[in-house]
Amino acid sequence: MxxxxxxxxxxxxxxxxxxxxxxxxxxxxxxxxxxxxxxxxxxxxxxxxxxxxxxxxxxxxxxxxxxxxxxxxxxxxxxxxxxxxxRTTQVNDVRRLGPVSLALARLEGPVALLEVGASAGLCLFPDRYAFRADLRGAGRDEQARWGAADSDVVVELDVDLGDSPLPHDEWPRRVVLPEIVWRAGLDLDPVDVTDPAAVSWLETSLPPGPSERVDLLRRAVAIARSAPPRLVRGDAVDGLAALAATAPSDARLVLVSTGTLVYLPGRRRQAFVDAVRALGATWVSYERRDLLHDVVAEVPEGVAPGDGFAALALDGRALAVGDAHGTRVRLLPS
Ligand SMILES: C[S@@+](CC[C@H](N)C(=O)[O-])C[C@H]1O[C@@H](n2cnc3c(N)ncnc32)[C@H](O)[C@@H]1O
Structure with a gap:
């Protein structure tokens, strides 16, 4: 182009x-x-x-x-x-945890959380943030809250329940996150939350506009600084098995990837999917929806492009489609 x-x-x-x-x-x-x-x-x-x-x-x-x-x-x-x-731009958007938390709530704990493409590791703390969702559709118009109610970080989410019956009676009206007993991130270029210059570059990578995004980032950084996450420098494919091997064996290993697969060239993307499957781990992704064949296959006809930029998927099966930042999702029939 x-x-x-x-x-x-x-x-x-x-x-x-x-x-x-x-x-x-x-x-x-x-x-x-x-x-x-x-x-x-x-x-x-x-x-x-x-x-x-x-x-x-x-x-x-x-x-x-x-x-x-x-x-x-x-x-x-x-x-x-x-x-x-x-330089490369650095992004770490905790708003993507809105949809990701919906998928995590479908899992039994205890969970060992490994994020691939973790950036500063801010998405490794879903259990330390508060979530507030507007749920609409399927004859409902109500609000739901989950996560750490008193957190300084409040992630807001619009959920379109669609017309189809919900996959689970209560979900996502009552979202309960599994216990997270271990967490670590893998990134080619991890960002150290304790380094002021690195955090300043994260802020500069955000477009100037509404101040809420910078404010949310700063609040999440403050939480991460209180117990900095373990971040390992390495490639999503080549570094995965070694880091996964350090997770406790008595917890369910959950790999999370959000906004990261787009950086992997096509064949490496498939190699990543193969590596995840070889580990036998659960995989939660919020990625551009056209990147994974399995996900594309499950997005119904007629989903408007603006509503369906990304897909929330559990083990490659789409649960919802949503915008790039994870602020609006539409549940798909299960
Ligand atoms: C757009 S950021 C998303 C960060 C975070 N997941 C989020 O949603 O806020 C993509 C991240 O993937 C990392 N990345 C890109 N290619 C990678 C690779 N091959 N292996 C590991 N990390 C990679 C980048 O360094 C960057 O931190």
Whole structure:
């Protein structure tokens, strides 16, 4: 895809994400041959719009209208290219635990939780956050709460129950998480929650917009800092078995992956699925729904693309479809 088109696409995505400034910046870049030529000097993999904009902010670009950003970028080409070459965006979105917790609630504990692509490990603490869900559909309009009621982190979730009978009488009206007795994360590039610069980069990787996302991130970081999670640097496929082998054998090993498979090239994705199966572990995923054949197969016709960006799946079988961040899901017939 042409670089200008990537920035145009990013402008649309930013508008949807309620980040008008990133939408304006992206459109500005898409139509500016000088700035595009500058970005083309970065390695191919480092020309992603989200990375270019985050690096610019990180280096001090003003949060100001596009002409000011343009001026800044053209005045700092060397610094921009050097930083682009050594950084990748880092995301850790605890909102994805909304759907993930719904799947965890279907499992018996005690659980040994291993997250693949854990980033800063913030999604390793579903039992330390509060969840608040609006449940609609199937003749119901009610609220449900679960998790640690007094937590500083409150994850909000809209659940469309669909028209079909619920798979379980109470679920997801009454969600009870299994006991988590062990937790660890695997990541190619783990983020240390005790390192202020690393956490600051996590914040800068978020688009400027509503402050709730940064606030939620900071609250989750504060909880993680009180007992930093065990994070191991390693590849999702090559590093999995060794880390899984350190989990207690008397707990159910549950692998979680959220927003991570997209980073694995096609064949590695299948190798990951094979590695998970070889371990005999339970696998909870909230991933782009077109990435796993099993998941795609179970998404019914007529699910609008905006509602079905991602699929929540348990052992590769889709339970729900939802948005990229896990804030809205629609349950699928069981
Ligand atoms: C978009 S982040 C998602 C983080 C977290 N799961 C969440 O939902 O907030 C993807 C993570 O996957 C990691 N990653 C990418 N490729 C990987 C690989 N081959 N093996 C392990 N981790 C990988 C990245 O470093 C990054 O932290």
């Amino acid at each position: 042409l670089l200008a088109d990537r920035f145009r696409g990013h402008a649309d995505a930013s508008a949807r994400e309620q980040s008008p400034l990133y939408a304006e910046w992206s459109l500005g870049i898409a139509g500016d041959l000088d700035v595009l030529a500058l970005i083309e000097r970065a390695p191919e993999a480092r020309r992603q719009p989200a990375l270019v904009l985050a690096v610019s902010r990180w280096l001090g670009a003003p949060l100001a209208p596009w002409p000011r950003l343009r001026e800044w970028m053209l005045a700092h080409p060397d610094a921009l290219l050097a930083e682009l070459a050594r």
